[in-house]
Amino acid sequence: MIRAVIFDCFGVLYIKTADFFYEAAVPHYHEIREQLSEINRMSDYGLITQDDRAQQISKLTGLRLEEVQNSMSRRYVRNTKLLDYAQQLRARGLKVGLLSNISAQTMEAFFSTEERQTLFDSVVISSDEMLVKPNPAIFELMAERLGVTPGECIMIDDLTANCEGAEVVGMEALLYGSNATVKASVEALLAGS
Missing domain, CATH: 1.20.1160 (Paired amphipathic helix 2 (pah2 repeat))
Known part of the structure; x- marks a missing residue:
């Protein structure tokens, strides 16, 4: 599930x-x-x-x-439509995480500490962990921080290698192409679980 x-x-x-x-x-x-x-x-x-x-x-x-x-x-521009969808998922009882290969200082320019605490159940930033995607360990850490198993997660990324890293630990992985396709794929996976 x-x-x-x-x-x-x-x-x-x-x-x-x-x-x-x-x-x-x-x-x-x-x-x-x-x-x-x-x-x-x-x-x-x-x-x-x-x-x-x-x-x-x-x-x-x-x-x-x-x-x-x-x-x-x-x-870059914030993808507010997908961020809104993430909040809809949270309202439905799902955990929502943010996992990024980035420095903490750079992340602050895009999502403030307060926003990260408000919008996400957990945030894993590569520079804080000294791990980067597609290393499977960072996906396992993300699942652990969310309080779920990797097999209970969907990872959405724009890079194939990162999707493959997530799949290695048992996550469902979706390669981002557009908001519409990702939403449809997430809903299909949720319906099937």
Whole structure:
């Protein structure tokens, strides 16, 4: 039986502004997500310029070049819809955890100590534990802090390796793609448990 849902911070509860923007602004976002990622990878490797990147994204999404350039200039935005869903899960009696590879000092800029205490039943920050995902030990620690077994947890992360680390200890793992797909997958797992 699932008793806890654990969220990653970056890529899940905080989304790169561009990704969040594209999901909201592009009706066929889910169909082109991989192509967008490939364009971004080409830019990361220096194979295309930032201008080329913006032009390719504009062409792929159908958005105006200026809209794409504006979205690229921002960093992260809080995924309030998914955070609201996490609170709905808590209201239904599930434990909610936050597990992130981050320094405590950096975390404070995104979730204050007070917010972490209010929004989550437990928070595990890699720098505090000297463990990082995908090390299975950090997932076991998260479950322990939530007072559940790993087999009673769903881990939501945006990286495949981290999902695999969670699965090694017996957690259900969901690779974040969008709010809608994650919510549907969580609900399906809850219905089946």
